[in-house]
Amino acid sequence: MSRTELEELAWRWRELARSLSNRAGEDSRTSSRPPSSDDPYRRDARGQPTAAGPDTGATSAGSPESAGKPAQKNAGTPAGKQPGAKGYWRRxxxxxxxxxxxxxxxxxxxxxxxxxxxxxxxxxxxxxxxxxxxxxxxxxxxxxxxxxxxxxxxxxxxxxxxRVGLGSLIEGRKRNLRMSERCLVGPMLATFIAALSLRCRLSRRKIQEFLRDWLNLELAVATIERCVHEFGLASEPVVECLIQDVRAAQIVHLDETPWYQRGVLLWMWVAVTATTIVYRIGSRRKGELTALIGDAFLGWLVTDGYGAYRDHPRRQRCLAHLIRKALALAEGSYGAGSDFGRDLVRDLRRLIERVHHGADADALKRLTSRIKWNCQCNRHEIETKVRDLAGEILNDWGAVIAFVSDPNLPPTNNDAERALRHAVIARRISYGTRTDEGSRFYAAGLSVIDTCRRRGVEPWAYACSLIATARANLTLPMIPAKLAA
Ligand SMILES: [Zn+2]
Known part of the structure; x- marks a missing residue:
């Protein structure tokens, strides 16, 4: 190459690198991307919403919608009607x-x-x-x-x-939630409103609009809010029983996803068994896990590679995550590392397939030995990503191949991932919850709805009876066991 050609090439590469690095640094403040696409962990670095550490309270951060706006605007201003604002009453x-x-x-x-x-x-x-x-x-x-x-x-x-039923008392709140039979909205209508909110992910305002336009019914936003919260409150005692079911299960899928509570980064955890799904919104600490599966869980956990799960002895690692990482190597430019990625994708997929079809033990042993050998060869590769993936598989080898010897174990964590999809979309629409109580109610409501769906029970008829009995202060009905297929 001539000197001019080299200079031209170097210039083009510099421009390419510059535009790529600029694009990689963009977020909702600096481009047309929606705020929901922002990386929740990178928010921390910008001094926007922070993760809830052991010492940060719920008041430490503004909501993410305020990114770029002065922080004092919503600091200390409670949500809802402001003092002096015009009242709204039934017309x-x-x-x-x-x-x-x-x-x-x-x-x-x-x-x-x-x-x-x-x-x-x-x-x-x-x-x-x-x-x-x-x-x-x-x-x-x-x-x-x-x-x-x-x-x-x-x-x-x-x-x-x-009769007066369950209540949710919070110190310092002007008006506490107290369920009662003396209520403008009947149990089925309250269930319908809760379904629009929790299952159809409509905001309170959209529910108001929907009821007005389609049912010719005018309800205030506060009344709608009350119905959604009543369902959450009535669900809480039921979820206590569901947690007992999870702790007694043979196989539990676990997963977690970021969740915002008034802009503070928390996690939504989910535990999925064959018949039960329980959600929990809490901190990112390991203690939340104990709250779900207890200290003395004896069954198998199916998880991704997150460190909080590592202590449990009986564990199956999700292979879909590993295949995804290997695929990134195979399709990126990592030289010899790309070959490693390609082999790993092929071998892991083949392993899942052969275990599913019940291949003989020798063939499986050959396949697992090849995967292990392949990882050992790449353990000291120069490329960090290649080295990391090989190390990750070797360090957790027992959990990666646990399903080979136990045919009841699923090789992927798809059940938990699927259970979280609904909440992830809701988070993108609504930006999470605003209070501790709201988070608890949201998680409890989702747990009841999804457990009903998993057990083949009609969720709304059950929710209606739940609200009616909680208002009358009677013994709450439990979700029936799974119907025989
Ligand atoms: Zn009498």
């Missing part, structure tokens, strides 16, 4: 189409039957909107519920009142 008149009378039939003191002819007075009454699901029909109806006091001939006053 739609409610026309009740039916009336339900609640009056004691038997005297609590003398056990005598209380006939309809006895003198009674109305204690309280409220209207309740309910969604009626008939075959191919959906309708909102209003019912008037009246509660009566009946005077028995023995002199005892039998008073019937709406």
């Amino acid at each position: 739609q008149p409610i026309v009740a189409s039916a009336e339900v009378e609640h009056a004691a039939r038997v005297c609590a003191a003398c056990r005598a039957l209380l006939g309809p002819d006895l003198k009674r007075r109305c204690i309280c009454a409220h209207n309740s909107l309910e969604l009626v699901r008939a075959a191919m029909a959906l309708q909102v109806t209003a019912t008037r519920h009246s509660y009566f006091a009946v005077r028995c001939p023995c002199g005892h006053d039998n008073v019937d009142r709406p």
